[in-house]
């Protein structure tokens with residue numbers, strides 16, 4: 001492998017390639033995390049607001065598929081305090097090696113995890129959040145640009161945010177948002193990143209727990225089609241912005257329901273109802289009005305046109321990155 005792809009972040013994470021699976025709630029479960037880890041990347045399971053029993057069973061299932069270190073992603077600010085406490089104690093009792101946190105920085109939680117020997121990575125969308133995560137003791141950061149799919153914390157592009165975050169400290173930084181190709185990986189490395197965290201590119205894989213409708217919409221979309229909106233705010237602690245594919249919700253077809261504060265049931269998944277305007281994206285077993293759900297996608301979707309295995313996606317991105325490096329560095 002080209003030496004430019006072998007960054008210190010890899011030893012921190014215990015993986016071989018500078019590609020991390022973004023902690024996509026519901027979508028990144030044990031099958032996808034294991035596939036990424038077994039392909040040489042870093043597997044992370046998105047467990048935001050999941051019951052502790054599911055966190056435990058997903059960790060156990062993951063460990064039957066890979067011996068590689070892995071991460072669990074939680075979003076403290078968007079989780080009921082009592083549930084968060086139980087989630088954390090489950091992760092600690094399962095000896096989760098890495099926790100990937102997002103949204104507001106919960107400094108006491110970061111310190112608690114660090115004291116328990118956990119490696120803490122914080123995804124940030126602003127310099128202020130990066131400073132707060134570093135002050136709390138984060139071991140690595142993920143700089144998320146506004147191009148990203150799902151919940152978007154900042155308003156600055158990856159290209160502009162990344163160097164500012166990198167300049168803050170010697171802590172390794174990975175880039176997220178707008179990255180779906182090997183050339184984009186090399187661009188992130190050129191800006192000082194030591195790896196990338198991929199959501200959309202790994203959502204469109206066989207092992208992702210996303211509904212095929214979501215995957216097909218993402219594959220067909222171009223970067224300019226994605227919508228940055230606060231319309232999917234149910235079951236989140238604040239009306240936070242998300243990046244999604246356009247649908248009837250983003251077109252304003254349910255403006256009257258929104259004005260009346262109504263959010264009727266529109267489907268089911270994981271044995272639970274899904275409500276209009278909810279932050280839940282349609283998972284593999286979802287039924288109901290799938291296209292009215294939150295179809296998260298980053299602007300990277302324009303670079304992703306085929307459904308393949310996670311290993312094929314990673315192999316393709318690394319192969320392209322090697323080619324790009326050879327093209328740029330002719331020695």
Ligand SMILES: Cc1cc2nc3c(=O)[nH]c(=O)nc-3n(C[C@H](O)[C@H](O)[C@H](O)COP(=O)(O)O)c2cc1C
Nearest residue numbers: 022024025102148149150177178199200296298300
């Ligand atoms: C379907 C989906 C679900 C997501 N869920 C979460 C989540 O639960 N926790 C989190 O920290 N980030 C979440 N994100 C954001 C990712 O961590 C990451 O910032 C984003 O995917 C990067 O942009 P990309 O999709 O262009 O790769 C999600 C993104 C997507 C696409």
